[in-house]
Amino acid sequence: MSTAVDDDLWSAIGDPTRRRMLDLLLAEGGGTATSLSARLPVTRQAVAKHLGVLDRAGLVRASPIGRERRYRVDEAQLARAVAQLSSVGAAWDARLRRIKAIAEAIQRDQDRHDHRQ
Amino acid sequence: MSTAVDDDLWSAIGDPTRRRMLDLLLAEGGGTATSLSARLPVTRQAVAKHLGVLDRAGLVRASPIGRERRYRVDEAQLARAVAQLSSVGAAWDARLRRIKAIAEAIQRDQDRHDHRQ
DNA sequence: GCCCGTTCGCAACCAAAGGTTGCACATGTC
């Protein structure tokens, strides 16, 4: 099984700050390092670095407008990341169910055994 | 919205190595730092540190057996983590759908506008 | 045209986290 996830995408959305940034970018339809840092507990430079990571992961794209550098979410790419996220969740969920089923089977087996004795 | 996730749990399952460790522990019904490190590309000490993190997050529990220190997955806790995982995925999925719907509405609006002109 | 406020990008620096090596201690086995 082993949940084969694209590791760049996962680590990109793994960071809490980056998740909040994606959330803000989605909610407001884009933003700059400065505008985002105003609503986050980190400095503009930290935001800029995160935007670089997200950009390299393909989750956002930049377009220079005037003296601003506006970022927007690449929704197709984010959809891919979300799909991977839920595939990992689904894989673990399935495995947990299997384990639980096996445990119950063993339990039933033990009960039968106890009765025989 | 802002995906209010228990951050300890998330960061615990956020690390790729720890995800593989949980996977192995589930598949084999438990293991020690040494047994896990044999199937992972990291040293026993690194595995031991990760087991400490997972233990503090409540995702695994240790039981000293002889000179071994055997770890098993706390399935209820992992189930909680998986649920949070998929809730984040679901939240983003919902937001993406909303954005898409809005975009399509604007598009339709533009088309009507173009026709009028 | 020029100055001033914004916005940006770069570099140095700091702290936490994942990983390694090395070593000492405990515990089964012969």
Add this chain to the structure above:
DNA sequence: GACATGTGCAACCTTTGGTTGCGAACGGGC
């Protein structure tokens, strides 16, 4: 008792998220 195996602790390195401190580009008012 000697030896192999499993563990824990400590020092160290590297990456990464974060900061501060600058200098440079760009826009609007005088």
